[in-house]
Amino acid sequence: MSQEKIPLAGVIGSPIAHSKSPQLHGHWLRVNGIKGFYIPMDVAADDLEQVLRTLPKAGFVGVNVTVPHKEKVMDLADLVTDRATLIGAANTLIFRKDGRIHADNTDGYGFIQNLRQNAPGWDPKAGPAAVLGAGGAARAVVASLLDAGVPEILISNRTRVRAEALQADFGNRLHVVDWVQAGNMLDDAMTVVNTTSLGMIGNTPLRVPLDGLRKDAVVTDLVYAPLKTRLLEEAEAAGCVTVDGLGMLLFQAVPGFERWFGVRPEVDSAARAAALR
Structure with a gap:
């Protein structure tokens, strides 16, 4: 047998x-x-x-x-x-x-499904997205956001040249912002994504000023240790819909x-x- x-x-x-x-x-x-x-x-x-x-x-x-x-x-x-x-x-x-x-x-599929499940009212076409970071995770996030219909992506990375490489690959809907100006990206952003490891347990904190967050923005952090990062805590306090990073891991x-x-x-x-x- x-x-x-x-x-x-x-x-x-x-x-x-x-x-x-x-x-x-x-x-x-x-x-x-x-x-x-x-x-x-x-x-x-x-x-x-x-x-x-x-x-x-x-x-x-x-x-x-x-x-x-x-x-x-x-x-x-x-x-x-x-x-x-x-x-x-x-x-x-x-x-x-x-x-x-x-x-x-x-990864991009996991990212979008996490947003759709945990921020059911999220509308990618509502306005620009702000993306922090330009590593491998950022590439997946940018590809999926463009595919979902986000009209424009503002991207900032500590090393500007890496953000420029993404802009070269993904085209004119991407606009690079200097890291020291990253907080300014939040003024118009309807979707805010941290793809860096800043804010993770044991890592340097994310020090981007968050006072520009719109209360109608959806804010997500790919970091899931801790589940509620400083970015998500401050976004919640500002009235934003927040989505933690664990769902992306599950959906991908x-x-x-x-x-x-x-x-x-x-x-x-x-x-x-x-x-x-």
Whole structure:
């Protein structure tokens, strides 16, 4: 009698011990009664290609990819989605039955779904967006905001040249603002996003002046440790609708889980609790 293979997935990065993905996917596997496993794997850059070629032979159906491998896996994949190409990074790999590796980026999807669920009245077309930061997460956020119909994005980064690189890639709806003037972006912004790690536990605080926040703006922070950052606290005090960063982590995990295990998981309070354990 032939036994069905147990499907395996996981997350590859270095370091990886801090990842909340194993708790989240483990929760979804349990509640959906799926006999599968999701495993954190600390993989050095030099071993990345060998590991990716070996995993499918061991029963892996796919993996998430995090720092520092999100760009490198693009070169190793056989098929890359348009959105991953646009963002220049992949966070989700699917190991196909024909042996090919399919790379996607679901960060932008996760970002938008989080806003739609937790700020139901959010209208991307209502006015400009202000984006703090110009790293990999910012690229995903900018791509998804433009796709959602935001008319203009003001972007500011401590190193201006990185913001200018995004402007060069994403076009004339982006306008770069000097970091020392970043607070001025908030005067007209209807959507405000912090994509930097400033304000995270153990990191430097976000010191951008927030007195320009409009009370009808939607404000979100990709930092989720702490869940309520100073940016979100001050935005709430100013009357803004605020959305924490945990939902993006949950929603970006949905497409991968569905592709690997054949079930679309629920992002609900139990999933949030599992990720925070």
